[in-house]
Amino acid sequence: MKPRSEHPDTERVDLADIAPELLPYLGQAAYLQLEAFQGLAGVVRAVPGLDAKEELSAAAGLTLGKFQGLVAEIRRHDAQPAEVMRPFTASIDRLQQLTTGSDWQETLLGVHVTTGLLDDFFIRLAAGLPKDVGPRAAQLLGSDAGSESIGRILAAELAADPALGSRLAMWGRRLVGDTLLVARSALHDTGNESSDQQRVEPVFTDVIAAHTRRMDALGLTA
Amino acid sequence: MKPRSEHPDTERVDLADIAPELLPYLGQAAYLQLEAFQGLAGVVRAVPGLDAKEELSAAAGLTLGKFQGLVAEIRRHDAQPAEVMRPFTASIDRLQQLTTGSDWQETLLGVHVTTGLLDDFFIRLAAGLPKDVGPRAAQLLGSDAGSESIGRILAAELAADPALGSRLAMWGRRLVGDTLLVARSALHDTGNESSDQQRVEPVFTDVIAAHTRRMDALGLTA
Numbered sequence: 001m002k003p004r005s006e007h008p009d010t011e012r013v014d015l016a017d018i019a020p021e022l023l024p025y026l027g028q029a030a031y032l033q034l035e036a037f038q039g040l041a042g043v044v045r046a047v048p049g050l051d052a053k054e055e056l057s058a059a060a061g062l063t064l065g066k067f068q069g070l071v072a073e074i075r076r077h078d079a080q081p082a083e084v085m086r087p088f089t090a091s092i093d094r095l096q097q098l099t100t101g102s103d104w105q106e107t108l109l110g111v112h113v114t115t116g117l118l119d120d121f122f123i124r125l126a127a128g129l130p131k132d133v134g135p136r137a138a139q140l141l142g143s144d145a146g147s148e149s150i151g152r153i154l155a156a157e158l159a160a161d162p163a164l165g166s167r168l169a170m171w172g173r174r175l176v177g178d179t180l181l182v183a184r185s186a187l188h189d190t191g192n193e194s195s196d197q198q199r200v201e202p203v204f205t206d207v208i209a210a211h212t213r214r215m216d217a218l219g220l221t222a
Numbered sequence: 223m224k225p226r227s228e229h230p231d232t233e234r235v236d237l238a239d240i241a242p243e244l245l246p247y248l249g250q251a252a253y254l255q256l257e258a259f260q261g262l263a264g265v266v267r268a269v270p271g272l273d274a275k276e277e278l279s280a281a282a283g284l285t286l287g288k289f290q291g292l293v294a295e296i297r298r299h300d301a302q303p304a305e306v307m308r309p310f311t312a313s314i315d316r317l318q319q320l321t322t323g324s325d326w327q328e329t330l331l332g333v334h335v336t337t338g339l340l341d342d343f344f345i346r347l348a349a350g351l352p353k354d355v356g357p358r359a360a361q362l363l364g365s366d367a368g369s370e371s372i373g374r375i376l377a378a379e380l381a382a383d384p385a386l387g388s389r390l391a392m393w394g395r396r397l398v399g400d401t402l403l404v405a406r407s408a409l410h411d412t413g414n415e416s417s418d419q420q421r422v423e424p425v426f427t428d429v430i431a432a433h434t435r436r437m438d439a440l441g442l443t444a
Contacts, residue, residue, distance in 0.1 A: 034266075037279060041263030044256075050304035050311070054293060057256060060263070061286045064279055071276060082272035089272070 019128040027084035030070035039111040046104035059146025069140040121183040169220040241350040249306035252292035259285040261333040268326035281368025343405040391442040
């Protein structure tokens with residue numbers, strides 16, 4: 001344990017103290033990217049504009065690249081990606097169902113919100129991975145996956161339809177709790193669950209603050 | 223016109239005689255790849271096995287790469303991809319609807335059959351494009367897009383379910399006519415339609431022969 005600061009609320013939590021098990025970390029992170037890829041590809045079909053189709057397909061491709069990078073990492077550790085991802089499919093499939101909205105705008109915001117929160121969280125969690133993997137995983141998850149395009153497309157929709165804002169704001173709020181539940185489940189394998197859950201609270205605060213800024217950027221109340 | 227061979231049925235047709243207009247060629251070829259990408263991404267969601275999901279997502283990514291290469295080619299000619307693709311969306315969306323089967327096995331065969339036929343056809347048509355574009359377009363369209371994985375996944379399904387073979391064979395046959403209609407529409411802009419349609423017949427014969435070999439490889443009667 002590191003010495004605690006005198007002022008805990010100004011302390012930047014050091015997640016290096018929490019060591020997630022490597023393969024479950026990679027398996028969950030990978031399947032999340034695969035799910036995000038599918039979500040984006042589904043929106044490519046649903047969105048009417050050809051420019052938006054091109055931009056969103058590029059975002060889907062970048063997300064697929066993250067998945068493939070994580071899968072390569074799993075193979076580098078002599079494990080089978082399918083085996084390593086399997087324990088996480090049920091909870092992530094459930095999240096995907098919750099994230100799928102009644103129209104493509106909701107679904108796209110769903111991918112934007114959940115991917116934003118979870119990538120942020122997994123990047124921080126990477127600090128506790130072995131030194132030969134952690135930085136690479138963090139860099140991979142932090143790499144661009146078209147969130148700027150997604151934001152721009154959503155902003156254009158919001159500008160064109162004044163009624164959409166309150167609906168999307170509510171939709172975004174609905175998804176935060178379930179997304180954080182999936183994030184929390186990443187700690188189940190650290191073998192030190194309850195103290196880790198406590199220690200990780202400030203990280204959740206940070207991750208939610210970043211989410212609020214993303215929603216703000218769209219003019220939506222988080 | 224080149225001199226005709228004494229033995230027309232051993233003659234390899236030279237499509238360099240048919241010069242498709244560059245931008246419509248690129249627009250139609252690009253939108254076909256975008257549609258194939260979406261089809262494959264949809265099957266990633268529907269297929270139950272995680273190994274198959276990984277393989278098919280890779281195929282989707284390679285197909286997306288072809289789309290992006292064609293889009294880059296359109297931009298290199300100072301045109302807007304959306305404008306150039308737009309005239310082809312209705313006919314290709316219709317083909318996509320026809321290609322979407324009642325289960326993922328039919329849909330995957332649909333992508334396999336239509337992409338196989340159309341890539342083949344567009345590769346041959348590329349011979350009539352300007353010399354600085356044609357070879358690059360042909361190479362792009364001829365590059366691997368995971369058809370081996372697709373074949374392997376379909377073969378495993380066929381081996382596991384003896385009743386599937388006759389259903390998929392029928393499904394594949396159903397799609398050939400509509401796919402070739404889309405291929406034929408690529409000749410509408412050559413300004414020399416009826417003679418081109420005639421001259422292109424041997425190409426269709428070749429393209430269909432390649433299709434038959436693909437179906438044979440799956441043990442399906444074309």
